[in-house]
Amino acid sequence: HTATPGPHVCIVGSGPAGFYTAQHILKNHKTARVDIYEKLPVPFGLVRFGVAPDHPEVKNVINTFTNTAANDRCSFLGNVTVGKDVTVAELRQAYDAVIMSYGADADKEFGIPGENLPGVYSARAFVGWYNGLPQDKHLAPMLDTDTAVVLGQGNVALDVARILLTPLSILKKTDITDHAAAALETSQVKTVYIVGRRGPLQTAFTIKELREMTKLPDCRPVLDPADFTGLEDKVKSLQRPRKRLTELLIKTSQTGGATAQETQRLDQATREWGLKFLRSPLEILPTQDGTRISAIRLGVNRLEGSDSSARAIPTGETEVLSCGLVLRSIGYKSVPIDDSVPFDSQKGVIPNTAGRVTGCKGLYCSGWVRRGPTGVILTTMTDGFETGKAVVDDLTTGVLQPLGGVRGQEWIQPLLHKRGIQAVTFEDWNKIDNEEMMRGEKVGKPREKIVEVKEMLQVALS
Ligand code: FAD
Structure with missing residues (x-):
């Protein structure tokens, strides 16, 4: 230079x-x-x-x-x-x-009781963990539970839900970190609820990510048709991306997204996911011994307005959902x-x-x-x-x-x-890049990411 x-x-x-x-x-x-x-x-x-x-x-x-x-x-x-x-x-x-x-x-928080209990993580940290961000390598999320709740209905929420539910045979061929693949291999998670404070017309995810969810192998979408009542009439007046998304949601709620041949596959699926609308987290509840979480208390909302700017208003009603893992996915900061x-x-x-x-x-x-x-x-x-x-x-x-x-x-x-x-330098990074690809090739992945800064520097500056 x-x-x-x-x-x-x-x-x-x-x-x-x-x-x-x-x-x-x-x-x-x-x-x-x-x-x-x-x-x-x-x-x-x-x-x-x-x-x-x-x-x-x-x-x-x-x-x-x-x-x-x-x-x-x-x-x-x-x-x-x-x-x-x-x-x-x-x-x-x-x-x-x-x-x-x-x-x-950094990430946004709800500021609700129980948010810092073991078993509650930000989606940002969870993503960092499976993608090899050095600071999140020791996250060790508690996956020894059958039910996970993702709070938020954007694309990051669908990303983390999909990673929790995708068969390991598929994930193993990606550049997912070795430690995450090992942990997901023994994961007990069978059901993932993706929870939003507003309704089906206010979700922030896009159709590509939703379609992927409907096509997950060994996994069944469980949507409540009642959540979509009346939407079929409304669909015609929606703008195109929202229209297509809503049509897919309705279709999925009615048939599980299945073509005729797929019905059997869905019936045999061992995992499932669902969307819960009009729910805001109020409190995360610990087990009796306080070592982890056992459930989440959700407040039921109603909508004021009907378009994308509609507001969630608490009705005062609450419900408790059992779960052993909560991922907070309400945005980066x-x-x-x-x-x-x-x-x-x-x-x-x-x-x-x-x-x-x-x-x-x-x-x-x-x-x-x-x-x-x-x-x-x-x-x-x-x-x-x-x-x-x-x-x-x-x-x-x-x-x-x-x-x-x-x-x-x-x-x-x-x-x-x-x-x-x-x-x-960028040449130093090329050394890390090559090393990662070489390690990946040995185990049939595009790359095996180095997850320690110290090791990155060793490879780069050697
Ligand atoms: P970043 O990508 O965050 O880059 C910021 C950089 O600054 C980082 O490298 C950070 O290490 C560095 N930095 C921070 N602090 C300092 C400091 N003090 N000194 C020096 N450097 C610093 N978009 C898509 O199009 N498709 C997708 O599939 C997709 N998936 C996504 C999945 C997730 C989980 C997330 C969170 C986002 C996704 N996005 C996706 C969105 C996309 O990643 C963002 O639009 C984009 O990365 C934003 O770019 P940025 O450069 O502003 O921030």
Whole structure:
């Protein structure tokens, strides 16, 4: 890597937001250098640690990101936690533009009694556990129970339900972590309820994920036709995605989603899943000895309004559902990583206009930390490009005056060195990547992820 006078741009976070923002800047500014800082030794954020192991096609975007990293004006600096190993103030001294793309790695909570009992986990931690996120490797979720409850009705809720119910013969051929596969092999979970506070017209999951649930081998959907009464008339007036989703829900509730040949298969299924609507968790109840959970108390709601903005109003009625495992799937949450960056804790985002951080010239944001933790990779691409455009515009119209001199990582690396931090380059990551694929090949998987930071560094820096 040789220093050039060209403007230096810093990106914090190597998920889709970071890589798409980098891609746009490199393409549309002919001399800008882009350095991507990442707290883990490995890149790609939730594409590696969020996207379900049985959705390998979604991970193809990694090829695009790898092309971006191969640009000789782009560098990856993994194993550097911004806000801890280096401050944003230091980065702003070293770079003409600094972009916050660090995602959302905390989770929302209900704040109900029993939420911290053994047997209750955030879906985020559960996903991290089966996808090899180092911090979640020791989660050891309690799977020695026949009933699990997933709180939330979005795609992440369906992801975790599907992983709990998919036959191991299928999961074993994915890049699911070895420890998760071993634990799921002895799982007793037979029934998964996916619980939402509103009704069938307000679910947040999409049709592809719902269809997968209806087609799970050895698994039967159990939907209560009463939940869909009256919806058939309404369907015609719905917008297309919601219309198709609702039609599939109704069809599944009536036939179990089965074609004629499938009926027998469904009858013989040993596992099942169901959707529970108009229910809010009030309390999670322990067993008598307090060592784990035994049930969840749900409040029954009614809806005020009927469209996507309908509100759940408690009726005062409650019910108790026995279960030994609860996964809370009500969303991810961004947190501030550095005091010098404005943060709207109400909305959980960095306040900005078109990616320009409010009141901070030269500071930008993109992705989930910019617009909140919703939306797929494609949505994140769009806003990454938008932020990239804001940076390129500001660099070319003179809004940002080039700092000049020795800047960028040449300025930051000595600081890191003094602090005992060794950054992992993209070439170093390639070593981890190759090692993981080699380990995977031995056991018939696309890769066997390394789940310890220490081991990642050993492989990368050896
Ligand atoms: P992230 O992907 O979270 O990337 C942020 C990066 O910043 C991470 O690498 C993180 O380690 C790093 N970072 C955090 N803090 C620091 C710090 N202090 N210093 C340096 N680096 C830091 N979308 C789809 O299109 N298809 C799917 O199938 C799909 N499945 C999903 C499944 C789950 C469970 C989840 C949660 C999301 C899924 N998504 C899916 C959505 C998709 O993952 C997001 O839209 C996208 O990852 C958001 O990108 P991001 O870059 O903003 O955040």
